Amino acid sequence: MSKTPRKIIIDTDPGQDDAAALFLALGSPIELDLLGVTTVAGNVPLPLTSKNARIVCEWANAADTKVFAGCDTPMKRPLVTAEHVHGKTGLDGPDLLPDPKMALQDQHAVDFIIDTLRREPAGTVTLCTLGPLTNIGTAFQNAPDIIERVQEIVMMGGAYFEVGNITPAAEFNIYVDPEAADIVFKSGIRIVMMPLDVTHKALTTKPRIQAMRDLGTPAGIAMAEMLDFFERFDIEKYGSEGGPLHDPCTIAYLLKPDLFQGRLVNVMIETQSDLTLGMTVADYWGVTDRAPNAMFMTEIDADAFFTLLLERLARL
């Protein structure tokens, strides 16, 4: 008997790796019912993340996707962006980025998230977060009644043994809006975390990127060109053989959870210290009596992950 597609909202700050996650989701309509894409300020400011999300949907021949613009600044802090990683457009790589033809939805992303969770049967909508958690934290603050209606949150964010990528202690998505992350991690919702500890094992390589280019499709070629640009930063910084494809780990988990292994632990967010702001403090060895609140993923079958990504990219 065919399972009904899982209802998801993707909250994102595209970003080349966000684009890979969107392609993976858009190439998986049997398994995933993408109710909407909500954009947030993060890698680049909101106008660009909102433009980039639509560019990616059009590359995927999915111009009917509903894209909602969300918050343009974190809940309590000024915005920190990452043009040094993603380029000034946020999707650097392709020679020329098209102007999207599809329009943004009129509704604010936060209101879309609230209305959708109130409308859909409780426990049937999963939030997949690929950027700072500002939209989610704001929605939970504005409408606490929706918290218990969320099925699960599958997020790219955080780090523990792998330590930080934007500061010595913090991963970018959490660092940009630690107050929003604090709301989410204290919500009681089941969280599946894809921290740097696992995403740094999902590295692009030249053959993996070439296989995408060889698809010869707009999405395949654009993905390869974006990753050629995106990987340079991490290769230089870490001396790795490629760049980590952070965000599609969330979608791959929804499609094939057995690709991942992790541990259910307590994670709390540092919101006070300037030195460790945005750190995800994981009680990995159970040295406190804090209740576990997150499945902290640390292992991935990288070959199977890239095979899945290529297979779904080929469908677009």
Ligand code: RIB
């Ligand atoms: O730290 C990596 C995360 O920050 C990824 O989601 C990347 O797209 C940026 O948003």
Ligand code: CA
């Ligand atoms: Ca992202």
